[in-house]
Structures are given as C-alpha cells and as structure tokens.
Amino acid sequence: MNLLSLLILHSLLLLLLAPLLPGIIAKTKAFFGGRKGAPVLQLYFDLNRLRRKGMVVSPTTSWIFFVGPLLAVAVPLTASLMLPFGGLAAPVRFGGDAILFVYLFGLLRFFTASAALDTGSAFEGMGAAREVSFSCLAEPAVLLVLLLLGRLAGSFSLQQMLAPQQLAVAWPAQGVTLGLALVTLLVVVLAENARIPVDDPNTHLELTMIHEVMVLDHSGPALGLIEYGSALKLWVLGGLVVQLSLPPLLPTDLAATTLLFIAGQLLLALLIGIIESVMARLPLPRVPALLIGSGLLAAFGLILILR
Amino acid sequence: MSLSMQLKNNSSLPLNDIHPLPVEEFASRLLHSVADGLRVSAYFARPRQEGQFDLICLLANDNSGKLQLLQTRISECFPSLAAQCPQLQLFEREVAEQFGLQPVGHPWLKPVRFERNWREEEAPAPLAGDFSAYRVEGEEIHEVAVGPVHAGVIEPGHFRFQCHGEEVKHLEISLGFQHRGLEKLLCGGPHKLSLKQIEAAAGDTSIGHACAYCRNLETLAGVQAPERAEALRSLALELERLANHVGDVGALSGDTGFLPTASYCGSIRGNILNLTAELCGSRFGRGLLIPGGVNFDLNPDECRKLLERLTVIEHEVNGALALFYDSPSVLARMDGVGILSAEIATELGLVGMAARASGLHRDLRLTHPGPADGDFIEMVRQKRGDVHSRALLRRREIAASFAMVRQLLQKLPDGDLRVALGPLQPNRLAVAMVEGWRGELVHVVVTDGRGKFDRYKLVDPSFHNWNGLAMALRGQQISDFPLCNKSFNLSYCGFDL
Numbered sequence: 001m002n003l004l005s006l007l008i009l010h011s012l013l014l015l016l017l018a019p020l021l022p023g024i025i026a027k028t029k030a031f032f033g034g035r036k037g038a039p040v041l042q043l044y045f046d047l048n049r050l051r052r053k054g055m056v057v058s059p060t061t062s063w064i065f066f067v068g069p070l071l072a073v074a075v076p077l078t079a080s081l082m083l084p085f086g087g088l089a090a091p092v093r094f095g096g097d098a099i100l101f102v103y104l105f106g107l108l109r110f111f112t113a114s115a116a117l118d119t120g121s122a123f124e125g126m127g128a129a130r131e132v133s134f135s136c137l138a139e140p141a142v143l144l145v146l147l148l149l150g151r152l153a154g155s156f157s158l159q160q161m162l163a164p165q166q167l168a169v170a171w172p173a174q175g176v177t178l179g180l181a182l183v184t185l186l187v188v189v190l191a192e193n194a195r196i197p198v199d200d201p202n203t204h205l206e207l208t209m210i211h212e213v214m215v216l217d218h219s220g221p222a223l224g225l226i227e228y229g230s231a232l233k234l235w236v237l238g239g240l241v242v243q244l245s246l247p248p249l250l251p252t253d254l255a256a257t258t259l260l261f262i263a264g265q266l267l268l269a270l271l272i273g274i275i276e277s278v279m280a281r282l283p284l285p286r287v288p289a290l291l292i293g294s295g296l297l298a299a300f301g302l303i304l305i306l307r
Numbered sequence: 308m309s310l311s312m313q314l315k316n317n318s319s320l321p322l323n324d325i326h327p328l329p330v331e332e333f334a335s336r337l338l339h340s341v342a343d344g345l346r347v348s349a350y351f352a353r354p355r356q357e358g359q360f361d362l363i364c365l366l367a368n369d370n371s372g373k374l375q376l377l378q379t380r381i382s383e384c385f386p387s388l389a390a391q392c393p394q395l396q397l398f399e400r401e402v403a404e405q406f407g408l409q410p411v412g413h414p415w416l417k418p419v420r421f422e423r424n425w426r427e428e429e430a431p432a433p434l435a436g437d438f439s440a441y442r443v444e445g446e447e448i449h450e451v452a453v454g455p456v457h458a459g460v461i462e463p464g465h466f467r468f469q470c471h472g473e474e475v476k477h478l479e480i481s482l483g484f485q486h487r488g489l490e491k492l493l494c495g496g497p498h499k500l501s502l503k504q505i506e507a508a509a510g511d512t513s514i515g516h517a518c519a520y521c522r523n524l525e526t527l528a529g530v531q532a533p534e535r536a537e538a539l540r541s542l543a544l545e546l547e548r549l550a551n552h553v554g555d556v557g558a559l560s561g562d563t564g565f566l567p568t569a570s571y572c573g574s575i576r577g578n579i580l581n582l583t584a585e586l587c588g589s590r591f592g593r594g595l596l597i598p599g600g601v602n603f604d605l606n607p608d609e610c611r612k613l614l615e616r617l618t619v620i621e622h623e624v625n626g627a628l629a630l631f632y633d634s635p636s637v638l639a640r641m642d643g644v645g646i647l648s649a650e651i652a653t654e655l656g657l658v659g660m661a662a663r664a665s666g667l668h669r670d671l672r673l674t675h676p677g678p679a680d681g682d683f684i685e686m687v688r689q690k691r692g693d694v695h696s697r698a699l700l701r702r703r704e705i706a707a708s709f710a711m712v713r714q715l716l717q718k719l720p721d722g723d724l725r726v727a728l729g730p731l732q733p734n735r736l737a738v739a740m741v742e743g744w745r746g747e748l749v750h751v752v753v754t755d756g757r758g759k760f761d762r763y764k765l766v767d768p769s770f771h772n773w774n775g776l777a778m779a780l781r782g783q784q785i786s787d788f789p790l791c792n793k794s795f796n797l798s799y800c801g802f803d804l
Contacts, residue, residue, distance in 0.1 A: 033570030122451040126473075126785070197636065200564040204458040205789040207451070208562075279636040281564035283644065284473065284786045 007081075007091045014080050017262065018235035019043040019228065021269040025195075028273025029202075043231060050224030058217055061118045068115030068215070069222040072229025075108040076236045082158045083239050086246065086261025087254030093159040098146045101158060102139065105192070105233075109135055116214035123206045127213030130284070134198065134210065137288055138191050141295035145181045145188075148302045149244075152177070162243045164257055178244065180301035185241045187294035189272075191287075193234045196276040198287050208284075238268045312376040316675040319526045319737035322753065325378050327361065333379035334388055340366050340375060341392050346656050348374070348740065348749045350398035352406050353762040354425070358382050360406060365738060365751060369674040374738060384409035394656030397770065405490075420483030420803050425491060435483040436465050443469035443476045451785065455484050462799035470785050478780040478788075480773050485803040493763035497524065497598075497731075501760075506593050509767050509801030511551055514543045514583075514592040515743030516765070519750040522677065522739040524598035527731040527754060534720040536600035537679040542715045543583060543592050545708045548744035550579040552701040552708070553624055555796050559698055560631050562790045563640040571627035578620050582613060600725025610716050617716070621709050628702055641695040645791035647779040648692060657775045659746015659768045661795055664700045665692035671742035692779075694787075697794040731758040743768065745798065767801030 001009075023040035030037020039045075057065070081092040082101050090097075113132055116124035149161040152170045160166060171178055191198040194211035206213050215226050242264035246257065282290060312325055328336065341347065349365040359382050366375040379385075387410035389396035399410040400419045407424040410416065421435040436455055449470050455463035463484040469477040489508055493501055505520040506513040518540050525532055532540070557572025580590035587595035587603040595601055605613070631637055647657075652665040662669040666688055672680045687703040689696035733756050741748045746768030755761035776795045780788060 029566055033566045034574075035570050122449065125449070126451065129472075196564045202566070203562070203564065203789075205562065206458055207453065207788050208786045208790075276564070277566060278634070279565070280560075280634060280640045282636070283640055284784055286639075 003091060006088065010081070010085060010088050010091050011077070013085055013088070013258075013262070014077065014232060014235055017265070018231040019047065021234050021238070021265065022231050024266060024269035025273040025276065028270055029277050032274070032277030043227065047224050047228055050227065051221055053220035053224075055218075055220035055222055058119055060120050061115075061217070064111070064118045065115050065217075066222065068112045069218060069225035069229070071108050071111045072226045073232060075104050076229060076232035079104045080232070080236045080239070083236060084159055084162050084164075084243060085239060085258060086243070086264075087164065087257035088261075089163075090157075090159040093157045096156050098150065098156050098158050098161065102142055102146065106135075106139070108233075112214055115218075119217045121217065123209075123213050124216060126207075127210055130210045131214060134191060134287055134291060137291035137295065138188050141184050141291060141298055142188050144295060144298035144302060145184050148177060148181050148298060148305065151302070151305055162240070164246060167244065167246070174305055177301040177304045180297045180304075182241065182244055184294045184298040184301075185237075185244065187290060189234070189237045189241055189268075190275070191291060192237055193230065195272055197279055197282045197290065200281050208281075234269075235265060238265055242268055313373050314376060314738060315373060316671070316738065316740050317522050317526055317677060319732070319735045320376070322734045322736060325376060325736065327378050327380045330379050330381060330385060333362070333364075333377055334386055337364055337366070337377055337395075338388060338391055340377075341394070344368070344370065345375060346653075347392070347394050347398065348747065349751050349764055349766050350395060350402070351751070351762070351764045352381075352402045352408060353753055354406065355380075360408065362402070363736075363751070363753075365749070367675065367740075369668055372675050374675070376736070381408065384411050386411050387413035390414050393654050394771070397774065418483065420486045422483070422486055422488070435486065436481055438481055440467040440479050440481075441469070441477060443471075445471070447471055448476070464799050466788075468780075468785055468788070473784050473786060475780050475783050475785050475788070478777045480777055482773070482799055482802050485800045487800075487804065489804040490763055490765060493760050496760040496763065502597070503593075505765075507800075508765055508804060509745075509769070509798040510591065511798065512547065512743045512745060512748065512767070512801065514540070514547045514595065515741050515748050516750075516767075517592070517596040518544060518677075519739040519741040519748045521596050521598045522741070523737045523750050523752050524728060524731065526737045526739065527735060527752070527758075528598075528728045529732065530599065530726050530728060531678065532600045533723045533726060534679075535604075535722040536724055537677075538715055538719050539586070539601045539603075539605070539724075540596060541679040542712060543586065543595055544741070544743070545712045545715070546579060546583045546586075547592060549705060549708045549712065550576050550583070551744045551796075552705050553579060555793070556628060556631060556698065556701055556705075558793050558796070559641075559694075559790070560637070562793050563637050565631060565634060565637050568627050568631035571623070571630075575620060575623050575627060578616075578623075582616060582620075585609070585613060585616075597725060599728040600723070602724075604724055605716075605719065610719065614713065614716050617709070617712060624705060624709075628705070632699070632702060638695065641698055641790070641794075642693065643691075644694045644787050645779040645783055645794060646691065646693045647775055651778050652692065652775060655774045655778065656771050657746075658771050659742070660700060660704070660744075661697065661746065661768075661772050661775050663687060664689045664696040666690045669747070671740050671747050675740055677741060694790055694794040733758040745769065745796070745801075746772065765804060767798060767804070769797040769799075769801040772797050773802060 022043050027037050027040050079101050082090050082097045084090045113128035116128040150156040153161040153166050194201050199210040314320055345366040345368050348367045353361040362379045362381050364377040387399050389399050399413055402408055403410050404419050404422050405425050421433040423432040451468040453466040455465045465481040467479040468475050506517045508516045553572050554576040557569050561569035583592050584590045647665050649666045652662050652667055670686045673686050689700050731754055733754050736753045739750045749766040751764040753762045
C-alpha cells in the first residue's frame with residue numbers, strides 16, 4: 001500500500017467511525033437504565049445540526065476562544081497519524097513520535113484551558129483548574145506506559161511499540177507487564193475523555209464538571225468541532241488500548257486485523273458504557289488517588305521488565 | 308395566671324385570652340424557652356391600628372406535645388434576639404421586610420424575599436437578587452455566582468460561593484424570585500381561591516399545605532373532619548411523601564452519576580403520582596382536600612386495585628433502591644459529604660427530614676400528632692447528618708410509608724366524607740401543623756371581628772432549612788454542592804411564598 005492511500009484510508013477510518021463511539025456508550029447506558037435511549041448515530045445528527053447553527057460569542061473573548069475548538073479536531077487527527085490501526089500501519093512514524101503523541105494532547109489541553117479562561121467565567125476557570133491538575137497526574141501514567149512499551153520494543157516509535165508482530169512476541173513473554181499497562185491506559189482513557197468515574201459527561205451541574213464546563217460558552221459550529229474532537233480523541237486514545245489488547249489472537253491477514261481493531265473499538269465503547277452504568281462518580285478529591293494509583297501500576301510493570 | 312399561653316396542635320384560642328407581654332419579658336421568656344429545648348415554629352407580626360403591631364411567637368415543645376404562644380405589642384422597632392437565638396434571624400428579617408419594622412441589634416439585616424413593605428402599597432417592589440453579597444477577602448479567594456437561572460429545569464435561586472480553591476468558605480443563598488405575596492393574598496379570606504393558592508404554596512407539598520389549611524378552618528368553625536376523611540388525607544400525605552422521596556433518591560442517584568437508579572426512580576415516581584391521581588384525578592392531589600373533609604372517596608374495589616398496584620410499585624422501588632444503596636461507589640460518593648451537626652441543626656431550628664438526618668427528634672406525626680396520626684409509632688432518624696444520612700433516611704421512610712399506605716388502604720374507617728362548615732369564629736388564633744414530606748408545615752391564622760382572616764402565617768420547612776444547606780457546605784468541596792443541595796431538596800417557592 002502506498003503512503004497516500006494509507007494516509008487516506010487511515011484518516012477516513014478515524015473521521016467516519018469515531019462518532020459511533022459516544023453513540024454506543026449512550027445506548028449502553030440507556031439499556032442499563034431501562035430506557036430506549038438516543039439512536040447510536042445521534043452524534044452524526046448532532047454534528048450536522050450544529051454545523052448549520054449560528055454562534056453566540058462573548059465580547060470578552062479573543063482569538064484564543066476559537067483555537068480551542070480548532071485544535072480539538074486537529075490534535076487527535078494529527079496524533080492518530082502516528083498510531084497503527086490494527087493492520088493499518090501508522091502513516092507517520094519516527095523514533096520518539098510517542099513523545100510527540102503525548103504532548104500533542106498537552107497542546108490541546110493548554111488551548112482548551114486557555115479558551116475556557118478567555119471567557120472570564122468563574123465556572124470555566126474552575127473547570128480549567130481541575131482539568132490541568134488532573135492531567136498532571138494522568139500524563140506521567142501515559143509516559144510510563146509508553147516507556148514500558150518502548151523498552152519492550154526497543155524503539156520509541158508507536159508503530160514499533162504497537163505493531164501486531166511485536167506485541168505477539170511480547171504478550172507471551174511479558175503478559176503481566178502488558179496487563180498492568182493496559183489497566184493504566186484504560187484509566188487514562190476514562191480520565192482524558194471525561195468519563196465516569198473521573199468526570200460525568202451527562203451532568204448539567206456546572207459546579208461538578210471538569211471537562212464539559214470548559215466548553216460551556218462554545219456554541220454552534222465551534223461546539224460541533226468540540227463534540228467531534230472529543231469523539232476523535234476517544235477513538236485515538238481508545239486505539240492505544242485496543243491495539244495493545246489485539247495481539248494474542250493475531251490473524252496474519254492485515255484486513256482481518258484492522259476489522260478486529262474496529263470491533264475492538266466498538267467493544268471498548270461498550271465497556272465504557274458498562275463502567276459508567278454500574279458505578280458512581282468519584283468525589284473530586286479522590287480522583288488524584290485513582291490517577292496516581294494507575295500510574296503506579298505502570299511503574300510496577302516497568303520494574304518487572306527492568307529487573 | 309400564666310402570661311404565656313399553652314395550646315396544642317389543631318386548636319385555637321380567643322384573642323382576648325392572649326395577653327401581650329412587655330417587650331423585655333417577651334424576649335426573656337422566648338430565650339428562656341429556647342434554652343429549655345423549645346424551638347421557634349412561627350414568629351410574625353400582625354398589624355393593629357395606627358402603627359401598632361402584635362409580635363407573635365409560636366414555640367413548639369417536642370417533648371410535651373404542647374405549643375407555647377408569646378405575644379408582645381410593638382411599634383416601629385423591637386429588640387432583635389437573633390444574636391442569642393439564631394433560629395430567629397430569618398423570622399426577624401421577614402418581619403422587618405414585611406412591615407418596615409426595625410429589629411434593633413440584628414447582626415445581619417438584609418432582605419428575605421425582596422418583598423414590598425405591606426404598608427407602602429404604592430412603592431415599587433425591590434428587585435429580587437439585588438443585594439450586596441458577603442465577601443471573603445484575599446488574593447486566592449474566588450467568588451462563584453450560580454443562578455437565578457440554572458442549567459437544569461428547576462426553580463430560580465441565587466447562590467454565591469466564596470471559595471478558596473475547591474473549598475467553600477461561605478455560601479450565601481438569595482431567594483425571593485418567586486415571591487407571589489401569598490400571605491397578603493390570604494388577608495380577608497377565606498376567598499374562593501384561597502385553597503387553590505395554598506395548594507400552590509409549594510407545588511410538591513400541595514396535600515400537606517392544603518391539609519394544614521383545612522384543619523385550621525375546621526378548628527375555627529368548631530368542627531372536625533370525619534374519620535374517613537382524615538384517613539384519606541393521611542393516605543394522600545403518605546403518597547406525597549413516597550413520590551417525593553422516590554424522586555429524590557433518583558435525583559441523588561443522577562447527581563452521583565449512577566444512572567440506572569436515576570432512570571428507574573424517575574419512572575416509578577410517576578407511577579406513585581398516578582396512585583394519587585387515581586384517588587382524586589390530580590397527580591399532585593390538587594382538589595382532593597376541602598375544609599370539612601375530602602372531595603373524593605375510594606370504594607372497596609378501588610382500594611383493592613390500589614393495593615395491587617402498590618405491591619408492584621413497592622417491589623420495583625425496592626429493586627431500584629437496593630441497586631443504589633448497595634453500590635460501593637455510590638456510598639463512597641455520599642459518605643461524609645455535607646455534614647450538618649446536630650448542634651448546628653438545633654441552633655438553626657431545622658425541621659423535618661434534614662433535622663432527623665442529623666439525629667434530632669423532630670417529627671410532628673409523633674410529637675404533635677394530628678387526627679389520623681395515632682398509628683404512627685416509629686421515628687426514623689440517622690446520626691451523622693451527611694448526604695448519606697439524608698439518603699438513607701429517605702430509604703427508611705419510604706419503607707415506613709409503604710407500610711402506612713397499605714395499612715390505611717386495608718382498613719379505611721367508614722363514615723361520611725365531609726361535614727358542613729359553618730362560619731369561622733371571630734377574634735381567634737388557630738394553629739395547624741402538619742408533617743409534610745419535607746418537614747413541618749406551620750399555619751397560624753388570626754381571625755378578625757367578622758371571622759375573616761386578619762393574618763395568615765405560613766411557614767414552609769424550606770424557610771428553616773435553606774440555612775442548614777448553607778452551613779452544611781462550609782469547608783466542603785464546591786463540586787459537592789449539587790449533591791448536597793439535592794440531599795436537602797428544598798423548595799424555592801415554599802420559601803418565597
């Protein structure tokens with residue numbers, strides 16, 4: 001496959017399928033609540049609706065206010081290029097791209113928080129403060145996982161670290177370590193995507209929100225970009241988890257692996273839906289404990305392979 | 308002759324028997340009674356001729372089941388006792404607002420519900436929410452203002468938080484956005500619309516408020532509602548309690564992010580409201596009560612049907628509640644959040660559910676029973692006063708209410724539905740107190756020489772309890788406010804009147 005068609009296929013997969021994930025999560029939650037729930041395709045409808053709407057923009061805001069929504073889409077899209085999707089190799093790969101991957105999301109966070117502060121709202125300021133304090137704890141956890149994977153693969157490129165062939169060897173040899181890494185990643189996916197137990201994406205209560213409160217002032221197409229961006233982010237970060245858990249039943253066929261990857265993404269959404277249905281949110285002061293704890297799991301995994 | 312009058316719930320006194328005390332003695336007796344463990348149930352002014360006012364205080368003794376009435380005569384100003392007796396502070400502010408009287412030495416005099424002074428009918432009404440909030444100073448302090456327009460579909464109210472990081476140093480609650488002038492509308496009554504207006508005093512407590520109103524009128528007319536009517540009233544009251552408690556548990560569940568119970572309880576609450584609708588055609592019990600009795604009856608066949616439906620509902624409720632209260636993550640979310648100590652609850656004069664969750668012995672069904680409360684024996688109480696206590700209290704009260712409803716439906720006494728109501732006795736003061744689902748509803752009425760309402764005073768439990776919420780938030784996480792607020796679930800319009 002040449003680079004151009006790989007690039008197109010890889011991006012299309014992300015851009016077209018990502019909005020399915022929030023739909024599946026919502027449907028799962030509705031099922032557990034004994035409700036019928038919104039259609040699985042609801043986010044597609046919402047995006048189409050928001051696209052056609054006007055925007056209300058506070059006069060206190062500046063250009064920063066619009067950089068947040070733009071980066072919300074641009075960052076996951078760029079970051080995804082470094083991530084293999086099942087059998088589809090990463091279109092962009094180089095030694096150390098894992099670091100870029102992590103800090104692209106750091107960039108997004110910086111601008112989302114800045115856009116929130118730009119509005120001058122007390123709620124959004126609180127949300128921004130919470131977001132950055134909790135990511136301070138989630139970031140080391142991700143880095144530790146990547147360090148661990150890099151050590152196993154002998155390379156610091158996500159393609160090398162997460163290539164099915166590489167993991168097929170690593171799982172039998174270092175299953176415990178990878179298992180710990182998987183748990184850590186799952187917690188980070190929940191935290192970074194504002195899911196329960198860290199955040200509650202369904203609440204309307206500004207005072208308890210973390211992520212949602214930062215985007216309260218965005219409306220119309222800007223809100224659409226943010227909604228779309230968070231679906232993309234869920235797909236990309238979830239992709240790490242899915243890619244890592246694929247290999248033990250590795251088919252040699254690339255297309256089959258890719259289909260398995262997609263199925264894995266949908267299953268992950270189902271899993272997140274189930275987690276959100278069976279547990280309540282953590283009190284905010286306990287969130288750091290969860291994030292630090294998951295970081296420690298990864299650290300422990302690292303010790304296991306370094307001994 | 309004792310100068311402080313004793314009376315019981317659902318009784319009345321001739322005004323001539325109430326002797327006004329000198330202001331100093333009024334104050335000292337009031338403070339003395341509160342020190343003895345009595346609490347202020349109502350405190351209000353009644354205009355007399357030419358700038359003279361009667362200041363009336365009703366104190367409840369929860370041990371003896373008696374009510375104590377103190378009265379003094381004032382004009383323009385009266386000594387404030389709020390500093391020594393914090394449960395009076397809101398009442399004194401209310402008196403000051405309604406009649407432009409000056410509580411001398413009040414520690415923090417500010418509007419209650421931005422009501423127009425009753426004596427200045429032409430004056431423009433003050434703007435609700437127009438107040439200068441208390442401020443905590445400091446570089447790291449930030450202020451968060453919430454409302455009056457909220458994100459959810461709820462009533463309007465303004466909340467001002469002074470925060471240090473995530474910690475709330477102080478919460479100031481400013482209400483009055485739904486002030487309708489209910490007490491004033493009732494003057495000169497009973498009017499044709501009075502009962503309707505009372506039913507809307509707090510929409511979720513329609514039956515409770517209507518019940519207190521009807522009993523007051525019956526007392527004043529010297530009649531008693533038939534046994535069957537009182538039993539049906541009790542039935543409706545318990546159904547109201549059930550519906551609200553189940554709805555509250557659902558709302559609490561939603562706020563902890565635990566969706567299954569939130570969805571189930573939302574739908575089950577509707578089923579319980581439908582039982583009330585089966586009884587009288589209105590899900591909230593509007594039109595069920597009438598002074599002298601009730602408007603609707605249940606035949607044995609309907610009773611049996613209601614019992615069958617109740618069994619199904621009880622089963623569903625138990626399932627939904629077990630899911631909620633048996634989830635460790637839910638318990639962890641509620642545990643130790645928003646603690647209101649028994650001391651503070653006593654000092655602020657909290658009533659009802661919130662008071663019982665802090666361990667106070669306050670349930671009118673037991674301490675000041677009404678006509679059909681004879682079978683009520685157990686008072687459900689919790690100790691700790693946190694969100695979990697308030698949630699668990701609801702679960703236990705739900706169980707108790709189911710038992711009561713079943714018992715009432717199984718043996719409804721025979722007899723008439725209503726008695727005719729004659730004219731009201733003139734120049735009397737009557738008191739009716741009902742334990743609504745949220746807490747104590749106090750209605751005090753004073754009739755004039757023609758047997759019309761000269762002054763009708765309503766106290767909704769929310770009037771006392773909003774301060775409890777503000778205190779429970781001290782030193783808490785601001786992110787816990789919605790959960791805490793839901794655990795109290797106070798009425799805005801019941802406060803605003």
